[in-house]
Amino acid sequence: MARASFIEAIRQAQMEEMQRDERVFIMGEDIVCNVFGTTTGFVDMFGKERVRDTPISENGFIGASAGAAMVGMRPIVDVTISSFLYPAMDQIMSMIAKSRYIYGGQAKLPLVIRSCLFYGNSNAAQHSDRPYAMFMNVPGLKIIVPSDARDMKGLLKAAIRDDDPVLCFEDGNCWSSKMELPEDPDFLIPLGQGEVKREGTDITVVAVAGGVPIALKAAQRLAKEGISLEVIDPRSLVPLDRGLIVKSVRKTGRAIMVDPAHLSCSVASEVSATIVEEAFESLRGPILRVTTPDTHLPFSPAIEKALYPSVDRIVAAAYKLVGADHRIPAQETV
Amino acid sequence: MARASFIEAIRQAQMEEMQRDERVFIMGEDIVCNVFGTTTGFVDMFGKERVRDTPISENGFIGASAGAAMVGMRPIVDVTISSFLYPAMDQIMSMIAKSRYIYGGQAKLPLVIRSCLFYGNSNAAQHSDRPYAMFMNVPGLKIIVPSDARDMKGLLKAAIRDDDPVLCFEDGNCWSSKMELPEDPDFLIPLGQGEVKREGTDITVVAVAGGVPIALKAAQRLAKEGISLEVIDPRSLVPLDRGLIVKSVRKTGRAIMVDPAHLSCSVASEVSATIVEEAFESLRGPILRVTTPDTHLPFSPAIEKALYPSVDRIVAAAYKLVGADHRIPAQETV
Amino acid sequence: MTHQANDLSLEKYRRMLRIREFEAVAEAIHAGGEVPGSLHTYTGQEATGVGACIALRQDDYMVGNHRSHGHPIAKGAALGPLMAELLGKVTGVCKGKGGSMHLSDFSVGSLGETSIVGSGIPVAAGAALGAKLQGTDRVSLCFFGDGASNEGAFHEGLNLASVWKLPAIFLCENNGYAVSTPVSQAVAVADIADRAAAYGMPSAVVDGQDIDAVEAVVTEAVERARTGGGPTLIEAKTYRYAEHAVNMGRVLRDRGAEVDTWRARDPIELYRAKLIAQGVESEALDAIARDAKEAVQEALRFARESAYPDQLDAFDDVFVERLPIPAYLTN
Amino acid sequence: MTHQANDLSLEKYRRMLRIREFEAVAEAIHAGGEVPGSLHTYTGQEATGVGACIALRQDDYMVGNHRSHGHPIAKGAALGPLMAELLGKVTGVCKGKGGSMHLSDFSVGSLGETSIVGSGIPVAAGAALGAKLQGTDRVSLCFFGDGASNEGAFHEGLNLASVWKLPAIFLCENNGYAVSTPVSQAVAVADIADRAAAYGMPSAVVDGQDIDAVEAVVTEAVERARTGGGPTLIEAKTYRYAEHAVNMGRVLRDRGAEVDTWRARDPIELYRAKLIAQGVESEALDAIARDAKEAVQEALRFARESAYPDQLDAFDDVFVERLPIPAYLTN
Numbered sequence A, B: 001m002a003r004a005s006f007i008e009a010i011r012q013a014q015m016e017e018m019q020r021d022e023r024v025f026i027m028g029e030d031i032v033c034n035v036f037g038t039t040t041g042f043v044d045m046f047g048k049e050r051v052r053d054t055p056i057s058e059n060g061f062i063g064a065s066a067g068a069a070m071v072g073m074r075p076i077v078d079v080t081i082s083s084f085l086y087p088a089m090d091q092i093m094s095m096i097a098k099s100r101y102i103y104g105g106q107a108k109l110p111l112v113i114r115s116c117l118f119y120g121n122s123n124a125a126q127h128s129d130r131p132y133a134m135f136m137n138v139p140g141l142k143i144i145v146p147s148d149a150r151d152m153k154g155l156l157k158a159a160i161r162d163d164d165p166v167l168c169f170e171d172g173n174c175w176s177s178k179m180e181l182p183e184d185p186d187f188l189i190p191l192g193q194g195e196v197k198r199e200g201t202d203i204t205v206v207a208v209a210g211g212v213p214i215a216l217k218a219a220q221r222l223a224k225e226g227i228s229l230e231v232i233d234p235r236s237l238v239p240l241d242r243g244l245i246v247k248s249v250r251k252t253g254r255a256i257m258v259d260p261a262h263l264s265c266s267v268a269s270e271v272s273a274t275i276v277e278e279a280f281e282s283l284r285g286p287i288l289r290v291t292t293p294d295t296h297l298p299f300s301p302a303i304e305k306a307l308y309p310s311v312d313r314i315v316a317a318a319y320k321l322v323g324a325d326h327r328i329p330a331q332e333t334v
Numbered sequence C, D: 001m002t003h004q005a006n007d008l009s010l011e012k013y014r015r016m017l018r019i020r021e022f023e024a025v026a027e028a029i030h031a032g033g034e035v036p037g038s039l040h041t042y043t044g045q046e047a048t049g050v051g052a053c054i055a056l057r058q059d060d061y062m063v064g065n066h067r068s069h070g071h072p073i074a075k076g077a078a079l080g081p082l083m084a085e086l087l088g089k090v091t092g093v094c095k096g097k098g099g100s101m102h103l104s105d106f107s108v109g110s111l112g113e114t115s116i117v118g119s120g121i122p123v124a125a126g127a128a129l130g131a132k133l134q135g136t137d138r139v140s141l142c143f144f145g146d147g148a149s150n151e152g153a154f155h156e157g158l159n160l161a162s163v164w165k166l167p168a169i170f171l172c173e174n175n176g177y178a179v180s181t182p183v184s185q186a187v188a189v190a191d192i193a194d195r196a197a198a199y200g201m202p203s204a205v206v207d208g209q210d211i212d213a214v215e216a217v218v219t220e221a222v223e224r225a226r227t228g229g230g231p232t233l234i235e236a237k238t239y240r241y242a243e244h245a246v247n248m249g250r251v252l253r254d255r256g257a258e259v260d261t262w263r264a265r266d267p268i269e270l271y272r273a274k275l276i277a278q279g280v281e282s283e284a285l286d287a288i289a290r291d292a293k294e295a296v297q298e299a300l301r302f303a304r305e306s307a308y309p310d311q312l313d314a315f316d317d318v319f320v321e322r323l324p325i326p327a328y329l330t331n
């Protein structure tokens, strides 16, 4: 096993699945030239029929992926930045999410739509979207949000083998994470299984995508102060491992959500609502949401960063929860 | 004052505002022929320049409304059915929601995008969307969801006069509601003010759009059995009157959300998360969500109806809450 | 083509009559309250649908739109599951989940009738891409309306098909209107086929009431597609007799005498006259008409006798595996 | 036009040089770490932007794209607020909220440079609709790339403008590539201007390196638009010298000698030679060049001396009224 980055994990997952299954092909804008490094060497390995540059027509080629899937192919669509999914919502929402159902199971749509969450580096409001939550409100789309290289590889391979459409959101803030990647060509992480990224006893932190590394740092810091966070990464949002989350909150009695998306109708909101619905009797305090507030992301580096979840914000939320409690000695709340 | 329907309320609101302000105009597919009855007589009154049929190009004409607004017009865009908003998400999400911000306040986009929620009558999955929640996860769009004719008139008039873009969702299940409509040309209901539609003491029910009449019926039924529901209609989702909701829950200690949209990342989830965050100490039990489950809406009349919120489901949720409580005599839970 | 020339002619006549009859019955039972939701009839456009589909093999792909009854019948679908679908029965071609706007029979290559205007076009291009990548010689035909040609999906789908030389045929059924909007008000060119110029794509305009003409032009396009020559845009000038959908009478009244003009060139009557002129016995044609009536009645019996889906079926087919059933439905 | 012919020529030269100089400085300070985010330079395309904008009045509207620096300068915007925007300063033309891809100056009719490909086109059509409804004779000009012409927004925007005869000019800056993708791979027609045929719209192809040619063809389109003749699609053949955006060197290397060929027809050099041939003193032109350098340096000083926005400014301009500030930022 060799240490490799998140981007390399994407490359490996795609490569291995394309080697394994001839029906898998990849298309997107400028993937032959390989802007982000996820298709290095692919044209030589697989040829330009299976590594296919598209015109700038997101609705067109995402829709075409649906048609190709319906006749037996297994497309991977690379949409570079998730903000470019909006022009394709017609095909994603009306066709990809609904075709199997509306045709009574006659259609199967094994396809993966990859896009990255590209925020935090002065890309301004039109390029900084983290839109996974809105795809959860329409049934029919599986969604993965890997937070490290190993999960990326295992989840993406599972997504490519999945017979349903899967949206894969790749958090730019996780790109640099390096890990040992399993070389087993059948290394798969099943969709719908969250993971406890760090065990703890005092507070359950449910973190999504780029929220996970931040939550882990906050856990480290708080551990020194005697507060023990259990960090859960659901890894896939559809299906969502509600059981794992509820079980943890039953143990800790407290919960913080960390979600880099905007607050309203976010994954943070959804998980919070699930907890209060299913684990109310265990709760010792409010469930706090650490998200990006409902404003746009400005270009200026002077004012963008403070809008995202941060270690400090998680720490402050943790103090707020344990300060209001008597089991752990109360701390000054921040 | 004369009793008038929800549709008539839309017509009056548009007519009065078009009479009042020359900058207001309306466009959409087949509005001259007036399919739903919201533009009766408009061509004669205002001419075809201001009552404008469009080609079937939702992204094009919704985008055009943004351009017209930026140069000083006040467009109303009629998108008939809300499922047709998906082809226009490019312009709604990237341009209408973000232009003012990205240009640092140079742009003003006073426009209204109207569409109806067209579910419950065998319209099948591609026509039955209730997508307001996803527009809440992107800042920059105000959203109204009137549940009766009076609110419809007052909110739509306020929306047309608002200097920000407003999405207006018109629930088809509210169309038949008839009410006395104020004739005051300045009758406005400010965005961001929810309303207590029925006062009560035991359980707060926060209901959205078509959920409101159902919640009111459930309240009637439960009143006979000694359970008192307080029914709150937020009326606008952005801005959202969180204060009114939290205040009510502080009083009742219990809450049920009624939202005809799908469960995950819904308005129900958002309001639930807000309550547990801000009124935890008042809660006597879990917050229950009565929504459409995360499946598509089938065509078949045999199996569609049971998927929506219903009086029975609200009643069952209420029993579950009060049964778990000691202030009100426990009831058999359903 | 496995048919004899004459067999094929009678098959064309038969399919047109099946559509005509299916629509008549569909309208009647909708009026009688048996069919929920909306209903967009294909009556008047039969020669376009059948003429195009008859030029395809059964294993070729076809995608259509909200005006969905005619296309799968033209492609050779069995009538029972189509009629059962209108009634929302579990034996429906979509198990009762799609209804009138989505009659699609994958077993005959009918890969989806989709009710979001324009949305079938990229999907049809994608089916053609799939066929190409798989190295088959299948082609993909997409029906859409004049109105749909104003959607961005049209532009993107046609451009993609053209630059990738996909085996696709884009068939615009120009019936003069999108709901109430005349083409001339929504499109600034004389023929929608002119739009092929934007994609360097061959194109043709054809009389949509003349089934042989439609067949000929589609056959040529299919040939081109099968042999690697890429896509074609075809515009068939046709007409729907009824209003856009049932219960939208307001829209129809404005059309006045126009309907009569088109009825005078009824595609089925035109073809009948042609066959008789070619020496086919009118008795043979009458027999086909009777058979079509009987087949539709049989389909209706099948549909009526079929069961509705079970409530829990609502949770199938979102994904390949059934969804968990919410507690309130399981007690 | 208020300029004398000669004044106007010098103004054109001046604006091109301001763009060239602005971009040189922008690249340098981006390399130096002063500009965050991405940077797409306009260098090489100056004649297109200036030739088009010089044909407009200041109260006409203009919409552009991610390659956003050249357009507002061409339209006459002051340089200080543009440079300050690159640095994310509060004195930036967008108060530091837009950055390099969104330099838009509403005070000179520059109504938005938008970084979602194709997204400006419907908005520009809408500004034209607004002008028409208001009864003014303003026109609306939209810049977009060859790549953008494959988006559905292009199709819908142009069709709308055509059927409504809006006073719009759609100017495609065909610089040969969309990121790494050559036009020929994404478009199946010889000229993007050919696409006008789909909308019954007049069109023209023009040498984008020849500022007078661009000005002439845009002037004709503006004239048509102002007088109720409807929209025009113009394609300017041009070239960007640099890679798509800074730090995307991989993409550039493949272009080989092509860059040199285009540099040999540098729009500023061509125009300089033409002016000198017309008898303009080279000293006068050198002075303009010096002025441009000085103006850009002055803009840079202004930008550097300006303050960053306040953290709470992040909550302004989502709506007309400031949003409530979240508790974690107010303590």
Ligand SMILES: Cc1ncc(C[n+]2csc(CCOP(=O)(O)OP(=O)(O)O)c2C)c(N)n1
Binding pocket: B029, B056, B058, B084, B087, C066, C067, C115, C116, C117, C118, C144, C145, C146, C147, C148, C149, C175, C177, C178, C179, C244
């Ligand atoms: C995206 C979208 N917009 C609007 C509608 C509503 N609608 C349904 S059919 C139709 C007209 C379609 O016209 P055309 O494409 O010419 O087909 P025709 O009905 O004439 O066969 C419209 C506007 C829709 N279903 N989808």
Ligand SMILES: Cc1ncc(C[n+]2csc(CCOP(=O)(O)OP(=O)(O)O)c2C)c(N)n1
Binding pocket: A029, A056, A058, A084, A087, D066, D067, D115, D116, D117, D118, D144, D145, D146, D147, D148, D149, D175, D177, D178, D179, D244
């Ligand atoms: C909808 C969308 N898709 C993709 C992108 C990424 N992107 C930015 S610029 C660009 C190329 C645009 O090419 P063109 O329109 O020719 O303009 P040029 O950069 O050549 O000036 C792409 C693909 C985007 N910003 N928006």
Ligand SMILES: [Mg+2]
Binding pocket: C145, C146, C147, C173, C174, C175, C176, C177, C178, C179
């Ligand atoms: Mg039509």
Ligand SMILES: [Mg+2]
Binding pocket: D145, D146, D147, D173, D174, D175, D176, D177, D178, D179
């Ligand atoms: Mg280009």
